[in-house]
Amino acid sequence: METQLFPKGEQAPADYFVGMAWVKSLVPADAIWNTSIAHVSFEPGSRNNWHQHSGGQILIVTSGTCFFQEKGKPKQIYKAGEVIKIAPGVMHWHAASADAAMTHLAVNTNTQKGLVDWMEKVTDEEYES
Amino acid sequence: METQLFPKGEQAPADYFVGMAWVKSLVPADAIWNTSIAHVSFEPGSRNNWHQHSGGQILIVTSGTCFFQEKGKPKQIYKAGEVIKIAPGVMHWHAASADAAMTHLAVNTNTQKGLVDWMEKVTDEEYES
Numbered sequence: 001m002e003t004q005l006f007p008k009g010e011q012a013p014a015d016y017f018v019g020m021a022w023v024k025s026l027v028p029a030d031a032i033w034n035t036s037i038a039h040v041s042f043e044p045g046s047r048n049n050w051h052q053h054s055g056g057q058i059l060i061v062t063s064g065t066c067f068f069q070e071k072g073k074p075k076q077i078y079k080a081g082e083v084i085k086i087a088p089g090v091m092h093w094h095a096a097s098a099d100a101a102m103t104h105l106a107v108n109t110n111t112q113k114g115l116v117d118w119m120e121k122v123t124d125e126e127y128e129s
Numbered sequence: 130m131e132t133q134l135f136p137k138g139e140q141a142p143a144d145y146f147v148g149m150a151w152v153k154s155l156v157p158a159d160a161i162w163n164t165s166i167a168h169v170s171f172e173p174g175s176r177n178n179w180h181q182h183s184g185g186q187i188l189i190v191t192s193g194t195c196f197f198q199e200k201g202k203p204k205q206i207y208k209a210g211e212v213i214k215i216a217p218g219v220m221h222w223h224a225a226s227a228d229a230a231m232t233h234l235a236v237n238t239n240t241q242k243g244l245v246d247w248m249e250k251v252t253d254e255e256y257e258s
Contacts, residue, residue: 005191005210026189026212033185033214033238035164056162060155060234062134081134083155085162105189107236109162 005062006039012048016118018127019046019096029111036108036115047095047127050119052088055110059084059094064102067095067127075129088113093122134191135168141177145247147256148175148225158240165237165244176224176256179248181217184239188213188223193231196224196256204258217242222251 009024022041029036034055039062047067059066059078066078071091078084086092088110096102108115138153151170158165163184168191176196188195188207195207200220207213215221217239225231237244 027187027214032216033187035187035236035238037187037189037212037236058156058162058164058166060166083166085156087161105234107164107166109164109238 008041009039012040016049016051017046018049018121019043021046021048026105029108029115031112034110034112036111038106040104040106042094042096042102044096044100045098045127047122048093049121050091050093052091052117052119053086053108054088054114054117055108055112056088057086058107058109059086060105060107062103062105064100065097066102066104067097069093069122069126069129075126091119093126095122095127137170138168141169145178145180146175147178147250148172150175150177155234158237158244160241163239163241165240167235169233169235171223171225171231173225173229174227174256176251177222178250179220179222181220181246181248182215182237183217183243183246184237184241185217186215187236187238188215189234189236191232191234193229194226195231195233196226198222198251198255198258204255220248222255224251224256 012021020043027037069075141150149172156166198204
């Protein structure tokens with residue numbers, strides 16, 4: 001893959017993130033493919049809120065180190081090239097590590113079942129756990 | 130994105146390709162996400178056969194220049210960072226240009242409806258058209 005393959009895109013909505021992140025939409029959801037795809041850039045230390053996808057989601061880390069946690073499980077760490085599969089309805093968050101930016105492709109699957117439901121912010125204690 | 134994000138993977142089946150290509154499976158199809166994802170590397174001049182996906186497909190070109198043709202339409206050219214959406218049932222092929230390797234992510238959508246049906250090889254006349 002090439003560096004800087006995608007533009008940074010639009011600022012992620014502050015209501016659903018702590019810190020700065022950027023979203024480049026590549027494929028909007030529709031009724032034919034039932035899939036949406038975006039490339040998301042997290043600045044160091046930034047994270048999204050707890051949330052769930054009713055149709056599930058697949059993340060592909062494209063640079064940096066991805067922090068990831070599912071409700072009730074320990075935080076996990078993924079590196080560039082690795083894949084994270086999040087089952088429908090599973091509450092989770094993702095984030096950059098504190099010292100480096102992180103980017104991932106976000107593939108929302110089965111979008112006919114819903115896209116995303118945002119919940120509360122991830123605390124520093126959860127992020128650093 | 131980082132260069133060489135994914136390993137080259139396994140050789141693509143010679144029955145369905147002209148020239149050499151490589152497939153790194155990232156996500157196998159299953160009944161939860163209904164999606165499969167692979168990173169495909171085409172050596173210069175290589176192409177896959179005419180084929181169709183009953184659930185549709187989304188390609189994201191990650192390096193090089195992608196030749197793409199749908200049955201009954203002129204060949205089109207896509208570059209790194211661009212997205213190709215192929216509707217269910219539409220016969221098509223994809224390829225590297227003659228002078229450079231090409232890689233793309235291949236996202237098969239709605240895989241509960243089928244993965245791929247392979248047809249005849251792409252002729253030199255079609256490839257060069």
